[in-house]
Amino acid sequence: MNKQSLMRVYHKLVTHYGHQDWWPADTVFEVMLGAILTQNTNWSNVEKALNRLRQAHCLSASCIDKKPHAQLAELIRSSGYFNIKAKRLKAYCHWYLQSGELAALKKLTTQDLRQQLLGIHGVGPETADDILLYAFHRPVFVIDAYTRRLFSRLGWVSGEEPYEVLRLECQKRLGNDIALFNEYHALLVMHGKETCRPKPRCSQCVLTRLCDAAEL
DNA sequence: ACCCAGGGTCATA
DNA sequence: TATGACCATGGG
Known part of the structure; x- marks a missing residue:
């Protein structure tokens, strides 16, 4: 995992899904x-x-x-x-x-x-x-099951790392960019929702298409 | 009918 | 510290 790969995947996701501008809530x-x-x-x-x-x-x-x-x-x-x-x-x-x-x-x-x-x-x-x-617009990178799954399938991490390790690794590479963290996590959820069930890595899923296209 | 979802806590060993 | 059980509805 390095900044370039992180950003490359991010741009692929934005291009594919568009800006998410989370969180979906009124207040x-x-x-x-x-x-x-x-x-x-x-x-x-x-x-x-x-x-x-x-x-x-x-x-x-x-x-x-x-x-x-x-x-x-x-x-x-x-x-x-x-x-x-x-x-x-x-x-x-x-x-x-x-x-x-x-x-x-x-x-x-x-x-x-x-x-x-x-x-x-x-x-x-x-x-x-x-x-x-x-809610508080603080610069923290959210790690969830989708993030672990994607990053481990990309070969960046094992997926077994403790929460804090992954969070700090991501933050170290991406800086304290609140808007980026906001979008990135939202996009990872959109992507995870749509595709890629836990067990198999489906050949049709967006990740595979993105990875193939991005030569990851 | 099965699988899973935008996790976390608690009881054991 | 490290697994496993448990919580429970609703959509695919």
Whole structure:
């Protein structure tokens, strides 16, 4: 993995999929909820859950914090793991409120904010980085299953590296380019969604076509 | 009917 | 520290 290859793949993806301009949400707070709801779950299922929260006028931290567990779980049912995610949303909102919400959180350094996020029950490295990048616009490169899969299929990494190793390797090579990180992760998700199931490397998939074209 | 999805936590060894 | 079990809906 080097900067040239990273950028070459990036340009191939942009050319193919166009600019993504993530995260798909109306507000910063919805980005945060979506980051938790989408854990190991299809985005379309998350949208349904967000819409139900909207209908219930419960897209605020205070409402989620107060809402009884069973009711909250029912509202987010479609996102899967609804009991666990109801607890996670509550934990997040509780932290969010007692931290002073956006105004106070914005003042924290990226490192401090990251540590705080990781301290919330149910927020792991990827969820934290989604929130950091797409809600707080901080320069962190998000690593997800698609990223591991693509980069390992390209022969850049084994795919077994710890999260932090991959994240820092990417950041070291790409600098602190927030707009690039935003686009790159979004494109990797678009690409991963469309093609390339975990087991086989399908011959028709976009990756193969891109790689062949890019001589990777 | 099977496979998987924009993960994370917890219990074991 | 390193695996494995578990969580659960909805689309392909």
